[in-house]
Amino acid sequence: MxxxxxxxxxxxxxxxxxxxxxxxxPQAADKPRAEAAAQATGAPGTAGAAGPSSTGGASSAAGGVKADEATKPAPPPESxxxxxxxxxxxxxxxxxxxxxxxxxxxxxxxVVEGEQTNxxxxxxxxxxxxxxxxxxxxxxxxxxxxxxxxxxxxxxxxxxxxxxxxxxxxxxxxxxxxxxxxxxxxxxxxxxxxxxxxxxxxxxxxxxxxxxxxxxxxxxxxxxxxxxxxxxxxxxxxxxxxxxxxxxxxxxxxxxxxxxxxxxxxxxxxxxxxxxxxxxxxxxxxxxxxxxxxxxxxxxxxxxxxxxxxxxxxxxxxxxxxxxxxxxxxxxxxxxxxxxxxxxxxxxxxxxxxxxxxxxxxxxxxxxxxxxxxxxxxxxxxxxxxxxxxxxxxxxxxxxxxxxxxGGASEAAGAAPGTIQLQKGPPPKPRENRTLPRPGGPKCPQNLVVLYTFSKTAPDDYDFPLTRKALKGRTEFSPARFVVTRDMGQRFLAAFVPTWDLAKKLEERIKTDVRGSTPQIVCATPEVVRELKLDLKTGEVAK
The missing domain is CATH 2.130.10.10 (YVTN repeat-like/Quinoprotein amine dehydrogenase)
Structure with missing residues (x-):
């Protein structure tokens, strides 16, 4: 997983x-006082949010907790x-x-290895x-x-x-x-x-x-x-x-x-x-x-x-x-x-x-x-x-x-008390997380047909002649949005499609007409680095 x-x-x-x-x-909390919480709620031995006092006069006469203090919430439970x-x-x-x-x-x-930092x-x-x-x-x-x-x-x-x-x-x-x-x-x-x-x-x-x-x-x-x-x-x-x-x-x-x-x-x-x-x-x-x-x-x-x-x-x-x-x-x-x-x-x-x-x-x-x-x-x-x-x-x-x-059967040797400084507030923003895409399907909110993987030597403005030839005259794919995406430094030609049926048709068209191709439908929304505006009537890239 x-x-x-x-x-x-x-x-x-x-x-x-x-x-x-x-x-x-994480961060350390003061220990809650169960006695104080119990006194505030009027329930001995329990801790919780204090409710309004129904015996304000008696409490005042006895030198007890004031009404406004009694309504304060109890301390958070001890971790x-x-x-x-x-x-x-x-x-x-x-x-x-x-x-x-x-x-x-x-x-x-x-790590530092010689003069190199890796x-x-x-x-x-x-x-x-x-x-x-x-x-x-x-x-x-x-x-x-x-x-x-x-x-x-x-x-x-x-x-x-x-x-x-x-x-x-x-x-x-x-x-x-x-x-x-x-x-x-x-x-x-x-x-x-x-x-x-x-x-x-x-x-x-x-x-x-x-x-x-x-x-x-x-x-x-x-x-x-x-x-x-x-x-x-x-x-x-x-x-x-x-x-x-x-x-x-x-x-x-x-x-x-x-x-x-x-x-x-x-x-x-x-x-x-x-x-x-x-x-x-x-x-x-x-x-x-x-x-x-x-x-x-x-x-x-x-x-x-x-x-x-x-x-x-x-x-x-x-x-x-x-x-x-x-x-x-x-x-x-x-x-x-x-x-x-x-x-x-x-x-x-x-x-x-x-x-x-x-x-x-x-x-x-x-x-x-x-x-x-x-x-x-x-x-x-x-x-x-x-x-x-x-x-x-x-x-x-x-x-x-x-x-x-x-818990645990044996206690790990911890640091000396007071040497660990827990950070309050939100944690540092995590680096970009990457999630394995699910296979596409009728229930996917955004099906993506991955058509082509760039080779390392392919130029940034490569225009995919075989793919364009396969799609020439196929105006039924006009609702698709053709893009170049990037993931972990790798570039792909892909198409966002509005329906599952259209995604399957596009996948099959490329499999049939572009020899050796292995297009796949995934449920994903990757980074888009370039739009590829195809004129499907002519198979040319629109200017």
Missing amino acids: IGRRACWGLGGLVMAMAGCGPAPA AFTPVAQIPEDLEIRLHPVEGALLVSTPNLT VATAVGVLKDGKIDFPERLRVPGWMVTVSGVHGRYPDQLDLIATGTTGRTGVAEHYALGAKGWDQRVGDAGQWFTGVARMGSSLVGLTGPTMIGRSRFVTLRGPRVGLTITPAPRKGECRGFDAEAASRYSEAEVRPEAFGATRDGTALSYGRNCNGDNAVEVWKPGEKRSTILPVPAPSEEQTTDEVRTLILPGPGDGEAWIVDRGVLRYQGGEAKKIDPPAKGARVLTASAAPDGTLWALTDDALFTRKGDAWEQAPLPDGVKARDVAVGSDGAVWVAAGGAILKH
């Missing part, structure tokens, strides 16, 4: 950062989270609790109140985004990430060796949608950043052979294999998140060929799957800053499906649950060993174990940037320029 998606604009065309999430911030380490303000941090340590990852660690992706470890970034844990490659780290520190770790070739994303798996990370998988055009523990094996599922086949990858342990259901041969989910020059069926459910329940049931969540939400389910011991339609977790269409995840639920056969909203998979079906607060969207989440869900929204942190949400207060004035729960039940939060901790 990991999930949704490693985070992107036109996103997956360049790479899918399975998990890039938002970057909000159970404790700051344990400071975070450098300029680092974008993601949390990765593993056995034996809390690890963090950042895509923007500045920005590197690195993994750090919490130790004695500080985050240490040893050179051994620096991730090789360029513009790599870490989705997850799994295993035991310091001798048995697997790292899942998305890199880039400059043109497309790369699904990457590394295992930690004596000298650093050893790459085991590097699939161009793919990204890891998630990782699941299945028996003694660690299994990942890759999906295409734009086109390609999904596949299971056994990262550690005995190979797990599961079969992905292909789309119907006559359906809309058809890909084009340029090397074999043939069409093939993509997955019936194009994966956006992958995970497993406690009993080993594997789940892949995404969209089917019609653009509807669906989940593919592999029960323990079964290689073939069943596909279930599921409701949309949220009515919101945007995916920026949001991770799509599948997390173990409270029961053996249960799971949480997180995609802006939350579904609860239970008893072979998935049901939508109410959001943590009215209108709130879930940015990311993590599940405790007992299945308790910790969910981060734009404004607050919430927890849910049974049938109700509860807000988990953070130190006053801070907003969370990430949340993750370890195998010992410790809940870790990145907020306010610090790492906060609550």
